[in-house]
Amino acid sequence: MVKGFKYAGISAGIKKKEGKDLALIYSDEPLSVAGVFTTSKVKAAPVILDMERIAQGKARAVIINSGNANACTGPQGLEDAKGIAHAVAKEMNLKDEEVLVCSTGVIGQRLPLDKIEAAVPDLVSSLNEGGDDDVARAIMTTDSFKKAFSLSKEINGTLVTVGGIAKGAGMISPNMATMLSFVMTDAVIKPEMLSHALKVATEVSFNCITVDGDMSTNDTVIALASGVSGAEINEGSAGHLTFLSMMKEVMITLAKMIVSDGEGATKLIEINVRGAETPAEAKKAALKIANSPLVKTAFYGEDANWGRIAGAVGGADIRMDESRLDIFFDDVQLVKGGLFTGDEAEKSATAVMKKKEVVLTVEINLGTHESTIWTCDLTHDYIRINAEYRS
Amino acid sequence: MVKGFKYAGISAGIKKKEGKDLALIYSDEPLSVAGVFTTSKVKAAPVILDMERIAQGKARAVIINSGNANACTGPQGLEDAKGIAHAVAKEMNLKDEEVLVCSTGVIGQRLPLDKIEAAVPDLVSSLNEGGDDDVARAIMTTDSFKKAFSLSKEINGTLVTVGGIAKGAGMISPNMATMLSFVMTDAVIKPEMLSHALKVATEVSFNCITVDGDMSTNDTVIALASGVSGAEINEGSAGHLTFLSMMKEVMITLAKMIVSDGEGATKLIEINVRGAETPAEAKKAALKIANSPLVKTAFYGEDANWGRIAGAVGGADIRMDESRLDIFFDDVQLVKGGLFTGDEAEKSATAVMKKKEVVLTVEINLGTHESTIWTCDLTHDYIRINAEYRS
Numbered sequence: 001m002v003k004g005f006k007y008a009g010i011s012a013g014i015k016k017k018e019g020k021d022l023a024l025i026y027s028d029e030p031l032s033v034a035g036v037f038t039t040s041k042v043k044a045a046p047v048i049l050d051m052e053r054i055a056q057g058k059a060r061a062v063i064i065n066s067g068n069a070n071a072c073t074g075p076q077g078l079e080d081a082k083g084i085a086h087a088v089a090k091e092m093n094l095k096d097e098e099v100l101v102c103s104t105g106v107i108g109q110r111l112p113l114d115k116i117e118a119a120v121p122d123l124v125s126s127l128n129e130g131g132d133d134d135v136a137r138a139i140m141t142t143d144s145f146k147k148a149f150s151l152s153k154e155i156n157g158t159l160v161t162v163g164g165i166a167k168g169a170g171m172i173s174p175n176m177a178t179m180l181s182f183v184m185t186d187a188v189i190k191p192e193m194l195s196h197a198l199k200v201a202t203e204v205s206f207n208c209i210t211v212d213g214d215m216s217t218n219d220t221v222i223a224l225a226s227g228v229s230g231a232e233i234n235e236g237s238a239g240h241l242t243f244l245s246m247m248k249e250v251m252i253t254l255a256k257m258i259v260s261d262g263e264g265a266t267k268l269i270e271i272n273v274r275g276a277e278t279p280a281e282a283k284k285a286a287l288k289i290a291n292s293p294l295v296k297t298a299f300y301g302e303d304a305n306w307g308r309i310a311g312a313v314g315g316a317d318i319r320m321d322e323s324r325l326d327i328f329f330d331d332v333q334l335v336k337g338g339l340f341t342g343d344e345a346e347k348s349a350t351a352v353m354k355k356k357e358v359v360l361t362v363e364i365n366l367g368t369h370e371s372t373i374w375t376c377d378l379t380h381d382y383i384r385i386n387a388e389y390r391s
Numbered sequence: 392m393v394k395g396f397k398y399a400g401i402s403a404g405i406k407k408k409e410g411k412d413l414a415l416i417y418s419d420e421p422l423s424v425a426g427v428f429t430t431s432k433v434k435a436a437p438v439i440l441d442m443e444r445i446a447q448g449k450a451r452a453v454i455i456n457s458g459n460a461n462a463c464t465g466p467q468g469l470e471d472a473k474g475i476a477h478a479v480a481k482e483m484n485l486k487d488e489e490v491l492v493c494s495t496g497v498i499g500q501r502l503p504l505d506k507i508e509a510a511v512p513d514l515v516s517s518l519n520e521g522g523d524d525d526v527a528r529a530i531m532t533t534d535s536f537k538k539a540f541s542l543s544k545e546i547n548g549t550l551v552t553v554g555g556i557a558k559g560a561g562m563i564s565p566n567m568a569t570m571l572s573f574v575m576t577d578a579v580i581k582p583e584m585l586s587h588a589l590k591v592a593t594e595v596s597f598n599c600i601t602v603d604g605d606m607s608t609n610d611t612v613i614a615l616a617s618g619v620s621g622a623e624i625n626e627g628s629a630g631h632l633t634f635l636s637m638m639k640e641v642m643i644t645l646a647k648m649i650v651s652d653g654e655g656a657t658k659l660i661e662i663n664v665r666g667a668e669t670p671a672e673a674k675k676a677a678l679k680i681a682n683s684p685l686v687k688t689a690f691y692g693e694d695a696n697w698g699r700i701a702g703a704v705g706g707a708d709i710r711m712d713e714s715r716l717d718i719f720f721d722d723v724q725l726v727k728g729g730l731f732t733g734d735e736a737e738k739s740a741t742a743v744m745k746k747k748e749v750v751l752t753v754e755i756n757l758g759t760h761e762s763t764i765w766t767c768d769l770t771h772d773y774i775r776i777n778a779e780y781r782s
Binding site for chain 2: 039040041042043069071072073074106107108109217293294297298300301303306307308310311313314315316318320322323335337338339340378379380382383384386387388
């Protein structure tokens, strides 16, 4: 997927169900590394460990397991996370501090350290340049499809690739909700600049999606730059802007894949709030709509129920004037100046609602700020998946 | 139900389905009146009208329709609300300002004023002292049972009654979510004191329930005091405290009925957060848990999934320390100091989860403040009801 990296994904028997559940991403060369993490007060052990290790800036390998989150596991959990990293370091002749750890799955149960330790030699010997597909599969939990995307562009005459892998379907909310993502590049970029690019791109991608408004204990996005393309990213250059736009495009694509795979989702909904007084108010309104169970079930029912959208905006604690409110389903205007535009428009809006992807635009008409949030509908399958999980 | 009032509930053909949909509460004598209303920026026409009229303090009658919310209907909607009040006033020889109006139902469609005007003579002639049951039925929308409760106590040697009627099942959230409630008393109490009692009691009852985190355009609680018992409520007296506790008990009982009847609900869940640094943080954490779809579906699945509860608290943006967190299902402690207490406790907690009413207690162990929120589980029927509504 991206030059300078090797990948592996195998089954170590961590998940209850059959399938790959242990992955490794590795570079022969020293890497530039950056990370963004859950803002939850309850942070999983691997998150605590990675935050420390990324600050030291020395990582060469990331080991990831699915099936167990190693969250709410106390001091023992931190020891277990260090234990996994140690197993990889020992096998590969690395320092412990050069190995990052990510976990996803059930909360509050001790990690099966023995199973993982036993699988590490196999994992390491499976490393190969084409193994990114195995990584994408091994990190899946309730995901119904694997999520990977990469693109290449010339920077200063040299082809640079940015490629990402992600997992996540439920427990998705802005501010890094249960999802893991690994973004690799072969550009030559300093850790500070990589960290800045990662933060900027996260803000417009993973922090703009919501499935159910819940934030996870384990959310992590790690960026790794191998530098093997030789293309140097210099601060403020045209190449820097190209690199930033590549990071955004890769991460927005992965973020939309996560929402499309929202637990039980049948529709991808893009919510644009325009004309708000501040960017924060635009985002608050967009999130209020996106997280409203009444709005989400109306989408599932393919009902252009604009009253629920107006109700959600009204409850969003932002400045607004009902008599200025416009609402569009794709390009069909169903509300103008706070009032229903009529049965003809409703018929068109109902046709829009039958599509797999719908763009909802809410025009506040007070200011100049806007926000885009992606979400999905709330369905019977969401209930089934989450009422049955663990049992 | 309460002396000094007459009630009526009839069918006027406003609802699509058969059944009563128009109600009237009336007093021969001048009343003390108070109201609390939705804090949504999008307020329904009857809410705007009642806020004005209650400030004038002259009401004698309340007309209520279900089947149409008269919300998002602009200046025409306000004219229609005035029109209904006028029809009642004309029929009963009252001033227009003496009639309050409440509406609940679909948003954004014009009220069928002609049908309501045609039904008003019937409605007025149906008024009788035992008609409170008809009112409770006529104001129902997606409610599956009628909600009424009253109690009587002696104040200064005189029996005083406080009785309430409520409707609401979906779109319920604190800060007055789609629900209507009418609280009647025969006590003699000044409007300012009645208004204060109503606000205090709302804060610990209707503002402490949530079904789906959505707030309505129409939420209204109106308190009416006929004074016919002759029992005077004097500020700061023992009788005043008795009256306040009666208001709270009636309104908490109605509030819990609404949650029990949450759309699709199979369980009533009481969430107690204790040991928070401030009352606001306690309430924020309790609401975060109560509105988490992952927590609500776990209750539906009868799974004591404490990890989702810890995750919700962690994401609640309050001060907390994971290593101090305790979680109880009824009196079964499943988490102590942030850690799982073991399989034996889980077995007991799983038994608790099979009950129709479960008390969840989350002990933050940092401060002295607490909050109680009532909610229900999130089920297949919630999806069915809300995906099909309108169609």
